[in-house]
Amino acid sequence: MLENPISSIIAAIVVVLSLAILGYFAWKTLIISDFFEKGINLYQAKDYKGAEAAFRKVISLNSxxxxxxxxxxxxxxxxxxxxxxxxxxxxxxxxxxxxxxxxxxxxxxxxxxxxxxxxxxxxxxxxxxxxxxxxxxxxxxxxxxxxxxxxxxxxx
The missing domain is CATH 1.25.40.10 (Tetratricopeptide repeat domain)
Structure with a gap:
């Protein structure tokens, strides 16, 4: 029994879209984590202006x-x-x-x-x-x- 080619194409599109969305969220999480860590390091170094900028960036990405x-x-x-x-x-x-x-x-x-x-x-x-x-x-x-x-x- 042969599968419907349209069903296979739709399934492939759904898988590709799901992977793209997962990739986007993983990338966004990594970016947020980097800015957060940078903010913490700058705060500990008493670079408050730099820390402020980093924390504001995190909030803009994850409100x-x-x-x-x-x-x-x-x-x-x-x-x-x-x-x-x-x-x-x-x-x-x-x-x-x-x-x-x-x-x-x-x-x-x-x-x-x-x-x-x-x-x-x-x-x-x-x-x-x-x-x-x-x-x-x-x-x-x-x-x-x-x-x-x-x-x-x-x-x-």
């Missing part, structure tokens, strides 16, 4: 990556762009309300802006999330920090 947004916020904070860093951290919290690191980073910039009450709220949220995630050491450190902030507040 759903919240980890990169956190790193970009850190870079912006290091460059004194606290308002933009604050907005990035708030955006991550809005997109991913269970991201404890976002609350922690937001609390850090709020402390820099002397917004102690809001910082404490975010620290408490981070602590609660770390406890739920069974990251008890991090939760304990935040609890100690909250105790120190509260004792300084009561001294004033």
């Amino acid at each position: 759903s990556n919240d980890v990169v947004r956190l790193f970009l916020g850190d870079v912006l904070n290091q460059q004194g762009q606290i308002e933009e860093a604050t907005e990035l951290f708030r955006e991550v919290i809005h997109r991913s309300p269970k991201n404890a690191d976002a609350y922690l980073r937001l609390a850090n910039v709020l402390i820099q802006q002397e917004q102690t009450e809001e910082a404490q709220t975010n620290l408490q949220q981070a602590k609660d999330l770390f406890q739920k995630q069974r990251q008890l050491e991090k939760a304990k450190k935040i609890s100690n920090l909250l105790d120190r902030i509260n004792s300084k507040s009561s001294e004033l």
Whole structure:
């Protein structure tokens, strides 16, 4: 029994298209990974402008990556762009309300802006999330920090 030649051609086209799509996504993932690694290396080398450019490139290629947004916020904070860093951290919290690191980073910039009450709220949220995630050491450190902030507040 002979196969229909049109069916064979369609099957071949589907396979070729599937391979092309897979190749595209593999290439895109490799490019994103390279920019991310470059951003991390530049951040560690304190080349914040270069790191910012690399992280922005990653976000332009993959807009759903919240980890990169956190790193970009850190870079912006290091460059004194606290308002933009604050907005990035708030955006991550809005997109991913269970991201404890976002609350922690937001609390850090709020402390820099002397917004102690809001910082404490975010620290408490981070602590609660770390406890739920069974990251008890991090939760304990935040609890100690909250105790120190509260004792300084009561001294004033």
